[in-house]
Amino acid sequence: MTLNDIIHLLEFDAPHEHNCDITGMNTLKEASVGEISFLSDSKYEKDLESTQASAVILPASKVHLLPKHVLALCSDETYLMVARLSKMFAKPIASSNVAPVIGSGSVIYPTAYIENGARIGLNCTIMSGVYVGTDAIIGDNVLLYPNVTIYRDCTIGNNTMIHAGSVIGSDGFGYAHTKMGEHIKLYQNGNVIVEEDVEIGANTTVDCAVFGSTIIKCGCKIDNLVQIGHNCVVGEHSIMVSQSGLAGSTILGRNVVMGGQSAAAGHLTIAPFTTLAARSGVTKSIKTGGVYSGFPLMEHKLWLKLQAKLAKILQA
Amino acid sequence: MTLNDIIHLLEFDAPHEHNCDITGMNTLKEASVGEISFLSDSKYEKDLESTQASAVILPASKVHLLPKHVLALCSDETYLMVARLSKMFAKPIASSNVAPVIGSGSVIYPTAYIENGARIGLNCTIMSGVYVGTDAIIGDNVLLYPNVTIYRDCTIGNNTMIHAGSVIGSDGFGYAHTKMGEHIKLYQNGNVIVEEDVEIGANTTVDCAVFGSTIIKCGCKIDNLVQIGHNCVVGEHSIMVSQSGLAGSTILGRNVVMGGQSAAAGHLTIAPFTTLAARSGVTKSIKTGGVYSGFPLMEHKLWLKLQAKLAKILQA
Amino acid sequence: MTLNDIIHLLEFDAPHEHNCDITGMNTLKEASVGEISFLSDSKYEKDLESTQASAVILPASKVHLLPKHVLALCSDETYLMVARLSKMFAKPIASSNVAPVIGSGSVIYPTAYIENGARIGLNCTIMSGVYVGTDAIIGDNVLLYPNVTIYRDCTIGNNTMIHAGSVIGSDGFGYAHTKMGEHIKLYQNGNVIVEEDVEIGANTTVDCAVFGSTIIKCGCKIDNLVQIGHNCVVGEHSIMVSQSGLAGSTILGRNVVMGGQSAAAGHLTIAPFTTLAARSGVTKSIKTGGVYSGFPLMEHKLWLKLQAKLAKILQA
Numbered sequence: 001m002t003l004n005d006i007i008h009l010l011e012f013d014a015p016h017e018h019n020c021d022i023t024g025m026n027t028l029k030e031a032s033v034g035e036i037s038f039l040s041d042s043k044y045e046k047d048l049e050s051t052q053a054s055a056v057i058l059p060a061s062k063v064h065l066l067p068k069h070v071l072a073l074c075s076d077e078t079y080l081m082v083a084r085l086s087k088m089f090a091k092p093i094a095s096s097n098v099a100p101v102i103g104s105g106s107v108i109y110p111t112a113y114i115e116n117g118a119r120i121g122l123n124c125t126i127m128s129g130v131y132v133g134t135d136a137i138i139g140d141n142v143l144l145y146p147n148v149t150i151y152r153d154c155t156i157g158n159n160t161m162i163h164a165g166s167v168i169g170s171d172g173f174g175y176a177h178t179k180m181g182e183h184i185k186l187y188q189n190g191n192v193i194v195e196e197d198v199e200i201g202a203n204t205t206v207d208c209a210v211f212g213s214t215i216i217k218c219g220c221k222i223d224n225l226v227q228i229g230h231n232c233v234v235g236e237h238s239i240m241v242s243q244s245g246l247a248g249s250t251i252l253g254r255n256v257v258m259g260g261q262s263a264a265a266g267h268l269t270i271a272p273f274t275t276l277a278a279r280s281g282v283t284k285s286i287k288t289g290g291v292y293s294g295f296p297l298m299e300h301k302l303w304l305k306l307q308a309k310l311a312k313i314l315q316a
Numbered sequence: 317m318t319l320n321d322i323i324h325l326l327e328f329d330a331p332h333e334h335n336c337d338i339t340g341m342n343t344l345k346e347a348s349v350g351e352i353s354f355l356s357d358s359k360y361e362k363d364l365e366s367t368q369a370s371a372v373i374l375p376a377s378k379v380h381l382l383p384k385h386v387l388a389l390c391s392d393e394t395y396l397m398v399a400r401l402s403k404m405f406a407k408p409i410a411s412s413n414v415a416p417v418i419g420s421g422s423v424i425y426p427t428a429y430i431e432n433g434a435r436i437g438l439n440c441t442i443m444s445g446v447y448v449g450t451d452a453i454i455g456d457n458v459l460l461y462p463n464v465t466i467y468r469d470c471t472i473g474n475n476t477m478i479h480a481g482s483v484i485g486s487d488g489f490g491y492a493h494t495k496m497g498e499h500i501k502l503y504q505n506g507n508v509i510v511e512e513d514v515e516i517g518a519n520t521t522v523d524c525a526v527f528g529s530t531i532i533k534c535g536c537k538i539d540n541l542v543q544i545g546h547n548c549v550v551g552e553h554s555i556m557v558s559q560s561g562l563a564g565s566t567i568l569g570r571n572v573v574m575g576g577q578s579a580a581a582g583h584l585t586i587a588p589f590t591t592l593a594a595r596s597g598v599t600k601s602i603k604t605g606g607v608y609s610g611f612p613l614m615e616h617k618l619w620l621k622l623q624a625k626l627a628k629i630l631q632a
Numbered sequence: 633m634t635l636n637d638i639i640h641l642l643e644f645d646a647p648h649e650h651n652c653d654i655t656g657m658n659t660l661k662e663a664s665v666g667e668i669s670f671l672s673d674s675k676y677e678k679d680l681e682s683t684q685a686s687a688v689i690l691p692a693s694k695v696h697l698l699p700k701h702v703l704a705l706c707s708d709e710t711y712l713m714v715a716r717l718s719k720m721f722a723k724p725i726a727s728s729n730v731a732p733v734i735g736s737g738s739v740i741y742p743t744a745y746i747e748n749g750a751r752i753g754l755n756c757t758i759m760s761g762v763y764v765g766t767d768a769i770i771g772d773n774v775l776l777y778p779n780v781t782i783y784r785d786c787t788i789g790n791n792t793m794i795h796a797g798s799v800i801g802s803d804g805f806g807y808a809h810t811k812m813g814e815h816i817k818l819y820q821n822g823n824v825i826v827e828e829d830v831e832i833g834a835n836t837t838v839d840c841a842v843f844g845s846t847i848i849k850c851g852c853k854i855d856n857l858v859q860i861g862h863n864c865v866v867g868e869h870s871i872m873v874s875q876s877g878l879a880g881s882t883i884l885g886r887n888v889v890m891g892g893q894s895a896a897a898g899h900l901t902i903a904p905f906t907t908l909a910a911r912s913g914v915t916k917s918i919k920t921g922g923v924y925s926g927f928p929l930m931e932h933k934l935w936l937k938l939q940a941k942l943a944k945i946l947q948a
Contacts, residue, residue, distance in 0.1 A: 128745035248350035429760035
């Protein structure tokens with residue numbers, strides 16, 4: 001697809017011809033020559049001056065921040081334009097002609113389905129009903145219990161175990177909204193990286209990244225029915241107990257513990273060695289490790305004090 | 317099954333022979349001649365006088381409200397009678413001899429299972445481990461990711477995408493209770509209708525209706541691990557974020573947004589353009605769109621004020 | 633594996649040779665001769681004097697409570713030793729050479745997978761994508777909807793129905809923690825017993841026991857997306873509504889009702905005929921049946937009173 005095609009498709013005004021090929025979309029920071037990028041959140045303005053993208057969709061008021069050699073495509077609805085464009089660059093379900101590679105000692109159950117381009121390491125057990133997508137990479141000694149789904153491009157580290165029914169790499173929940181109230185899907189181009197020595201419980205879901213990777217770092221232990229949104233990073237040796245959830249782009253430091261049914265909103269950073277009690281709800285970043293409770297969240301000591309005060313009010 | 321058979325089975329007193337065939341059960345409003353209905357909730361009393369049902373199970377005290385030509389079957393435990401009877405009319409898992417119809421351009425993975433009587437539209441992708449039940453209808457350009465289950469009689473609209481592991485049409489959670497504390501299943505005869513341009517995330521569950529349909533209207537976007545109970549209606553372009561839930565028979569207007577881990581009780585109506593913050597819990601119908609929070613639910617502004625007051629109490 | 637092997641593996645000091653075979657691990661109470669046990673929680677001290685285990689891992693300070701004929705293996709990190717040892721006794725995924733037995737009248741869909749050693753009763757329906765593990769026992773008239781996973785050694789009672797995508801017998805969430813913050817898996821040797829006349833909804837998860845059994849007693853009705861932790865016992869005719877959860881080792885009496893999104897912490901006992909309102913969170917055992925709400929939990933009447941007081945504070 002050429003830049004001209006994109007200009008035409010999204011109905012931009014552009015005085016000149018732009019015949020260069022555009023091979024993908026990416027963030028301002030990660031884009032290379034031949035990719036198109038965008039500014040939909042002002043906190044990324046600082047990345048405009050150094051972007052390597054060939055073209056950038058952005059509000060007219062920000063064009064002056066862009067280097068001269070980068071084509072500016074002006075829109076008041078940047079995010080909507082990005083969503084529309086994302087469909088053009090969406091990856092097909094299956095796009096490889098290379099037969100899957102199965103490592104020595106690995107057992108693949110007959111009703112598992114391994115797409116072309118996937119690679120399975122040594123001594124794995126891939127049980128019945130498992131799906132491993134195109135270009136997914138499964139390490140050594142991995143155990144995938146029945147009916148696990150690994151979407152395309154995802155990576156599962158050595159010695160990792162995923163229990164039945166869990167889904168790794170489903171699309172992140174991202175949409176642009178029209179003035180008529182419709183939601184236009186932002187196709188998700190990224191993947192999930194699950195590192196080594198991770199255990200993931202049953203019927204848990206981990207969404208892939210919009211761009212780049214959702215990452216579950218080494219040694220993490222994730223329980224059943226947990227939700228991990230797109231572009232999250234779960235730090236080394238962190239624990240997420242059953243029915244807890246992370247909205248998109250939240251980053252947990254190492255050895256964070258999230259109690260049962262706890263949750264964190266999106267785009268937050270949670271300090272290493274933070275413990276979130278069961279049911280707690282995080283809406284602001286946590287800078288200092290410690291034990292926190294409640295919704296709104298507070299130090300666990302304060303939460304206990306609040307409950308004591310409420311008990312008094314009740315008796316009054 | 318004749319009306320006599322039913323009278324005998326449920327041990328009703330009936331002085332005369334009733335040889336007419338009964339072909340099904342239905343609500344007072346929807347029942348046709350040849351169907352049996354019931355009154356288990358007094359709010360439906362108004363439907364008695366105009367029902368087309370051939371027989372109605374109801375408390376003796378309500379018999380006078382029923383037209384003379386409709387047979388009254390009196391019981392103090394109407395709902396229990398209905399549950400017992402529902403088993404007789406439960407649909408079999410598979411009941412068609414007609415080979416499934418697969419539209420042109422559709423790809424069915426080899427380990428997908430399509431029951432007889434199902435119809436798949438044009439250009440669909442039905443991935444590995446997917447199950448499509450008897451008489452289910454899948455529209456055009458539908459993408460069903462691995463291990464999705466579509467129960468019998470459900471309908472999936474054009475351009476809809478359902479992520480891995482989700483279940484459409486599982487039985488609603490409905491039981492009558494005996495005096496001994498046992499729960500008698502109310503077999504669920506209805507279906508789920510998912511309209512066009514819907515996206516449903518991974519490991520989400522949508523229950524079928526007792527009678528009639530659970531409906532997900534066009535343009536809805538449903539995240540991972542969401543629960544939608546029997547007979548719910550989710551309005552056009554509504555959004556349900558991860559781990560949110562709807563109990564049975566609740567109706568969302570268009571463009572409702574339910575935040576993560578929010579929930580609504582059953583039999584409520586939620587106004588169009590209502591936004592429910594993460595974790596909010598709805599126990600009464602909402603008549604005016606707006607932003608609501610908390611459990612018990614209140615306007616979001618009030619919730620913020622309450623939190624400020626609690627913070628003061630904590631400091632006192 | 634001999635006791636010498638274990639002593640060597642876990643680097644215990646032991647002056648003599650111990651050639652006796654050790655065939656498994658178990659709790660102090662349940663262990664037989666030839667098994668190894670441990671004391672990691674002081675509340676089980678009382679079981680030391682009567683244990684039948686051949687060896688016990690325990691803190692040096694407790695050795696005097698152990699009968700002379702039982703070998704004491706002293707450690708300050710008992711639980712960590714137990715976790716390390718558990719891997720040695722972990723059961724393989726599939727370990728039987730006996731072809732599965734399928735009872736008369738049962739229908740097994742072609743993409744279901746039944747391991748060797750499993751037994752399916754009479755008149756069952758085992759739908760597509762279902763997995764039934766080694767030595768699992770499925771009763772008569774059981775209906776397993778598509779993509780259900782039953783782990784090895786689990787038992788499903790007569791007339792039980794499990795909806796699509798549910799997982800029975802996934803590993804309990806149990807780890808010992810090293811001083812470096814790593815989590816060492818406690819391999820789960822137990823199973824799940826689902827008794828007769830149970831219905832389990834879609835995408836629900838029930839973990840197996842560490843030792844012994846997680847038990848869902850007869851007549852229980854479990855909704856969609858419910859989590860039941862390892863070693864829980866759900867009493868007869870109990871009801872768990874969608875998205876509710878039980879942490880490990882909690883015991884519900886008969887006819888307990890857990891509302892939607894409610895939860896209970898681990899190692900609690902909940903009295904028969906207790907009703908927990910939607911969203912309630914239990915952190916202490918409940919000795920008397922009744923209706924409870926809130927988090928922290930209180931009698932429902934008190935919760936209503938508290939909400940009224942908070943409403944007044946808000947208006948002040």
